[in-house]
Amino acid sequence: MSPSRLTGTQIRTLYDTLAQANPEPKGELDWTNPFTLLVAVVLSAQCTDKAVNKATAPVFQTVRSARDMLDLGEDRLRAAIAPLGFHNTKARNVIALSEILVREYGNEVPADREALESLPGVGRKTANVVLSIAFGQPTIAVDTHVFRVANRTGLAPGKTPLAVEEALLKVTPADRLHNAHHWLILHGRYVCKARKPDCPRCLIREVCLYPDKTAA
Numbered sequence: 001m002s003p004s005r006l007t008g009t010q011i012r013t014l015y016d017t018l019a020q021a022n023p024e025p026k027g028e029l030d031w032t033n034p035f036t037l038l039v040a041v042v043l044s045a046q047c048t049d050k051a052v053n054k055a056t057a058p059v060f061q062t063v064r065s066a067r068d069m070l071d072l073g074e075d076r077l078r079a080a081i082a083p084l085g086f087h088n089t090k091a092r093n094v095i096a097l098s099e100i101l102v103r104e105y106g107n108e109v110p111a112d113r114e115a116l117e118s119l120p121g122v123g124r125k126t127a128n129v130v131l132s133i134a135f136g137q138p139t140i141a142v143d144t145h146v147f148r149v150a151n152r153t154g155l156a157p158g159k160t161p162l163a164v165e166e167a168l169l170k171v172t173p174a175d176r177l178h179n180a181h182h183w184l185i186l187h188g189r190y191v192c193k194a195r196k197p198d199c200p201r202c203l204i205r206e207v208c209l210y211p212d213k214t215a216a
Contacts, residue, residue: 003158003167004155005157006155015173018183018184022182029044030057030060033065033134035064036056036060038130039069051083055084066101066107090121109134111131111135124161124165138177138178139165140184141185142161143161146164150168153192153210155168156170197213198214199214
């Protein structure tokens, strides 16, 4: 039994429509390499990408690796990210994960889920973002936006982020897998919003099974 409530044709239509509108979707966090991406995603928890980019812009001018981050130090990092929520904990986690990367991984970010999830402040979603975006692995990170879109549309309903992730991996066409995370998160952020979805602007409303579509 398919984990999707949509037919195969509807699933293909959904992704093809999003792809046609945005052929090369990009995440909205600023980064230059796997380490800066990892740091940005860790800092983005319960913060907007815009706020994270503003905070990391001066940091990433000199910090490009875990060793650079240790040279910067926790105090200066904490001051730089002070506007972000939970900045004390985040600064502590970034320094701790940097120490591990230098000590155990030769100052490199490992392209391995288990290794990533063992780092302080790194959960499955963060690991999936890094594996997908930095290393091109076939994963889909499920945040609140992806979770909402997958459930509302019927594309990959599930009660937990892991259930949605597993369903998405099963039903997403192989040629759409790499960009699926970006398409779904952007759709959830700007169209299929939490409080009130903007259904009149939705490009995939014809295949969406959400019963409470909004009117113009």
